[in-house]
Amino acid sequence: MVASSGTTSARRALAQLAHADLEMSATLADDHDWHVREELAWATTHPEILERLLGDVHPQVRGMVARNPKITSSQRRALAKDPQAVTRAIVATCENCPDDILFELAQDKSANVRFCLTLHGKNRPLMELLMNDSDSTVADTARSSLSRPPLSGAELFP
Known part of the structure; x- marks a missing residue:
């Protein structure tokens, strides 16, 4: 086989x-x-x-x-709390990820996870939150994402 x-x-x-x-x-x-x-x-x-x-x-x-x-939504929620940042980063790039999970990930300890959220440029409230991120790269990218079309998660994690 x-x-x-x-x-x-x-x-x-x-x-x-x-x-x-x-x-x-x-x-x-x-x-x-x-x-x-x-x-x-x-x-x-x-x-x-x-x-x-x-x-x-x-x-x-x-x-x-x-x-x-x-x-399922409960499975996605579990993955948003995964111990590995790379898993949470992939969750952050999911186009169909519910807003409440995205906003939870905006508080993630990993700047890489928060950076991946900047791909959701069409989510203005999320970008406004991330514009004040403690990591300057995340904050700058959130600012610039409001002026460009959002990328898809598939472009980062093919």
Whole structure:
């Protein structure tokens, strides 16, 4: 079976198939290569696989769960409190992230997470809050984001 013994490229391609059956997805969720699990986290439609990948050891896999359109709001809230800043930063770039989570992340201890929020330039109240950030790069970028079209999270975390 390709899902367990194929090349990394083949396994990544399988992981990108949103309609992959549950058994194949479960095999890919245990893959030793985090890139395969990351592709699966972004593409799967199986709630049980998403739940499983929420506890993945790699922060970028957990972050890609946040970008999956099938994620629940409680799962996204949990990821916004992830111990790893890279996971929280990916949550901060999600275009469909609710405002209350974005404003919670605006108080994050990581300047990188707060910087990622500046991608939401269309959210004027969020940018006005971040314009007063203690980190000058975050504050300056929030100011300038009000005068440019917002970037998408996919442009930072392809």
